[in-house]
Every structure is written in C-alpha cells, then in structure tokens.
Amino acid sequence: MRRRLRKILSEVLPKDEVLYVYNSYDIVGDIAILRLTEKAMKHNQIIAEALMGVHKNVKTILAQTGPVLGDFRIRKLEHLAGENKTVTLHRESGCLFRVDVGKCYFSPRLFYERMRIARQVGDGEVVVNMFAGVGCFSIVMAKHSNVGKVYSIDVNPAAFQYMQENVRLNRVYGKVIPLLGDAKEIIKERLCHVADRVLMPLPEKALEYLPYALLALKNTGLIHYYDFEHARKGEN
Ligand SMILES: C[S@@+](CC[C@H](N)C(=O)[O-])C[C@H]1O[C@@H](n2cnc3c(N)ncnc32)[C@H](O)[C@@H]1O
Incomplete structure (x- = not known):
C-alpha cells in the first residue's frame, strides 16, 4: 500500500x-x-x-x-x-505498459480517468485519441470495452515506438492503431469524419486542436476535452 x-x-x-x-x-x-x-x-x-x-x-x-x-x-x-x-513495465487495470519515463510522458495517476472513459465507450465505436502517449487510454479502452477501433496519434517517436510495443504486449492488434505525427496533420490527411468519440488528453493544446477534433468527428459524437482549472486562494 x-x-x-x-x-x-x-x-x-x-x-x-x-x-x-x-x-x-x-x-x-x-x-x-x-x-x-x-x-x-x-x-x-x-x-x-x-x-x-x-x-x-x-x-x-x-x-x-x-x-x-x-x-x-x-x-x-x-x-x-x-x-x-528509465525503462520499466507498469501494470494497470489488467494491462501492461512498457515505458521509458525519461523519453515519454506517463502518469500512473490517470488510471481512474482511463477506466472512467473506457466504461463509457459503446459497442463498435470508432475513437480518435489525439495525444495517445504510449497508448494507455487506448489500450485500457480496447481491453475494457467493445470499441471498434482506436486511432492513437502521438508526435513523439519514442512514445510511438512504446505504443507499438504495448499493442503487442496487450494483444490489441487491429483495435488500437498507432499513428506517428502531429494530430492536426493526421486528422486532415486521413481521419476526417470517422470518429464517434475523440479524446484530447493534452490541456495545453486543447483549444488550438479543437477544430481538428471536430473535423475527426462524424455528424454526431463526443469529445473528451481536458483543460486546466485554477484553484482560487484557499481552495484545494
Ligand atoms: C499529456 S500526454 C498524454 C499521454 C497519454 N494520453 C497518457 O495518458 O499517458 C500528451 C501526449 O501528447 C503528445 N503530443 C504533443 N503534441 C502533439 C501533437 N501535436 N500531436 C500528437 N501528439 C502530440 C506528447 O508527445 C504526449 O505523449
């Protein structure tokens, strides 16, 4: 404990x-x-x-x-x-994540949020994860829902490499599709109007990338938009 x-x-x-x-x-x-x-x-x-x-x-x-x-x-x-x-193997919610904490973003504190989102995903949904890191949100979703496909984009080549390894480790081939590059460009080039749900787990870029999240969505759908909330003085 x-x-x-x-x-x-x-x-x-x-x-x-x-x-x-x-x-x-x-x-x-x-x-x-x-x-x-x-x-x-x-x-x-x-x-x-x-x-x-x-x-x-x-x-x-x-x-x-x-x-x-x-x-x-x-x-x-x-x-x-x-x-x-700096390389290790992390277990979370029945999934395995290989990660280099010196070269990739990783936060074990997001475990609850990852499962919270996975539980909302409906059968056969197509999801675009715009800032996928080593694939944690996408893989938890693939393991704990009946998602159709999760297109999982990251611009960091090291994170992309670990995401590919994590897809193998967790046997979610064909469900989690790792894509290397800027989410803006990848959505414009190949993911227009494909998604029922879009994840934006990067508050710093959320507003700038919101038009591309909308572009990735079908006529109707859901965007998980993350932003910072600043606590006022005395607030926890
Ligand atoms: C806060 S981390 C979230 C990682 C992951 N969702 C997780 O839970 O571990 C944000 C990720 O977005 C990636 N990133 C930053 N700018 C990007 C961009 N323009 N397009 C795609 N990925 C980007 C970073 O490399 C980083 O891995």
Missing part, C-alpha cells in the same frame, strides 16, 4: 527537515519518481533508501528535477538510487 512520504521519513529525518519534502511520489513499474525541494536534496540518499525500504518491488529511485515540459511533455529526471534505468 502507498504511504505518504513524510510519514515514511519521520523515522529517519528530523521533524523540521521532513517538512521540506513533498508528500507524494509516483511509482511506475519498479521505478519510484519523487520531487525534492532544494533543501530536501541534501538528504536525497536517505530519502531514496527509506522509500526502497518500504517498497520492496521498487528497484530504481529517480528525482524529478524540473516541470513536465515541451511538446513531448517529458520531465527531467536524475538518478538517486538503485539500478540506473
């Missing part, structure tokens, strides 16, 4: 130092990814070892040293402890 990081560290660090550590971390396959403040960085080895002590299946600890950036939505990572690697 996941435990809050500060609770784990309260046994190995002084109380006032623990406050400089972010409480949450991600576990992707056998890699744990944490964010450390500058002040917490000096304890990075103690923190990494304490985390590995609690999560026996974790083989690698990485620190996220910057925000998620660029068109490929990649985070800068630094190796802290254990095996020096």
